[in-house]
Amino acid sequence: MKRKYLYTLLAPVLMFFYGCEDSLNTAPEGDEITQGTKEEVYANDPAKAKASVNSIFAQFTQYAPNYTALGDVTRHNDFGYPSVMMFTDANGEDMVMEVIGYNWANSSLDFSDREFDSNEAQIVWNDMYSIIYNCNSVIGSIDEETEETPSQFYLAQGLAVRAFSYWNLAQLYQFNYKGNEAKPCVPIVTHLNANEVALAGAPRATVQEVYNLMLADINSAIALLSDAEEAEEPVVRDDKRYVSLAVAYGLRARINLTMHNYAEAAADAQSAIDASDATPGTMEDVGKPSFMSVNESNWMWGIIINETDGVVTSGIVNWISHLGSLNWGYCNYNGGRQISKKLFNTIPDTDIRKGWFLDENGESANLNAAQAAQMVEVGYRPYTHVKFAPYNNEVATTTNSNDVPLMRIEEMYLIKAEALAMSGGDGKGALETFVKSYRDPSYVCNASSPEGIQEEVYHQRRVELWGEGMNWFDIMRLNKGVDRRGAGFINASVIFNIPSNSDILLWRISEPEIEANPLIGHGDNNPAAPAPEPVADID
Secondary structure (H helix, E strand, O other): OOOHOOHHHHHHHHHHHHHOOOOOOEOOOEEEEHHHHHHHHHOOHHHHHHHHHHHHHHHHOOOOOOOOOOOOOOOOOOOOOHHHHHHHHHHOOOEEOOOOOOEEEEEHHHHHHOOOHHHEEEHHHHHHHHHHHHHHHHHHHOOOOOOHHHHHHHHHHHHHHHHHHHHHHEEEEEEEOOOOOOOOOOOOOOOOHHHHHHHHOOOOOOOHHHHHHHHHHHHHHHHHHHHHHHOOOOOOOOOOOOOOOHHHHHHHHHHHOOOOOOOHHHHHHHHHHHOOOOOOOOOHHOOEEEOOOOOOOEEEEEEEOOOOOOHHHHOOOOOHHHHHOOOOOOHHHHHOOOOHHHOOOOOOOOOOOHHHEEEEEOOOOOOOOOHHHHHHHHHHOOEEEEOOHHHHHHOOOOOOOOEEEEEHHHHHHHHHHHHHHHOOHHHHHHHHHHHHOOOOOOOOOOOOOHHHHHHHHHHHHHHHOOOOOHHHHHHOOOOOOOOOOOOOOOHHOOOOOOOOEEEEEEEOHHHHHHHHOOOOOOOHOOOOOOOOOOOOOOO
């Protein structure tokens, strides 16, 4: 059976390296084209390299990409990387939702997604490695020493997104970097070993090995993008689906922050700010439902969704269908998504972000009359978010073509503040300046110790990045548990207080991968943990 299914996820790699889709592997007369010739073709015709790069970003969001893997069944929570964002937000404590038939995040809400034969386990694994495989196709097709400016730019795309993908995987399948460097993480599959892996499988690499690859990739990407963007005839991205130099610095800032390399993270966050043309959303900008389009001034990087994309024409199999309050979709029928009322109550009334959520009376000063009427008509409960605008700001629209945020400039200011505090700098001053300028003119940071300022930044991140698929990574890197007491969860069955070292926090490698990969057996997987036990709620 193993030979039949052996590392079936490598099919995309083989298709790109050896199949007809790439159209660069055989000459018209049938002769084999060498890798060197392939690199020459890319150098002479950058459009071919661009097409391969575009396949990376196309992989970020697709309609039911795991249809076959899930038994020829369309799962309505299967739409690419935003599925990972939805699952991880549901795992935490800050996004409240009801266990109900129309909620496609139920398995993440009760942690049954941690069963290695769950649909979610396959979706997460398949989606992240599919992106990696497309990155490997691009990286393996361009000479790493290229001096062709367009080739430098396209090679950097593959390297940066591969680093981003492994950064995600490392924090899903193992505890935080610091102190766990020698523990098993995930298999490393690159353009150099893809063929070997397809034939013989790959073991779990250590956390250190995975982070070494991440850093090597993102360092190379930064160097390449610096050369490409500063060349005599510069090559820059066409739109925000691509990684710019600023985004690459931002990715390295994330990696260094996760590794607790605080001085480096602060420097990278500042470099990202300096290199970016993005500016933080003003209080006027974010004092109304927004976060809908990459064209907003504070977006650095995002998934661009077109009206003709399958996730949109499906109507409901898309990220904003499950998340949005002001558009039509699953949220109209499952009670929507609320902020933890415990977290909401820590937001000062002077903070513009308090209006991102309905208050205890079901009201928000950020809404116009039509938006407020929509919230009443659907019957949303208190604390439901109104952060994300509907497509084209059309209330109750059935065209769910919202772009998906992957990085905003505000995150860089928060990384800078935390990292400065933890490396001996003025993190408190940096945090106060940012929050006062853009969110709450009355803000004062009362913390004085580095750890206290770090905790305050964590609080600010929980509010600022709510719903953007980032909170789980903070939980893991800061060794937080998941305490849902007092958050307002509807169902007593999902009120948990999970300690930071609980095995249930780790995702398990999916069963098909275990069966297919001869170098990872059942004993190599993360431990099977019992479902969390519900605890008594508190007011």
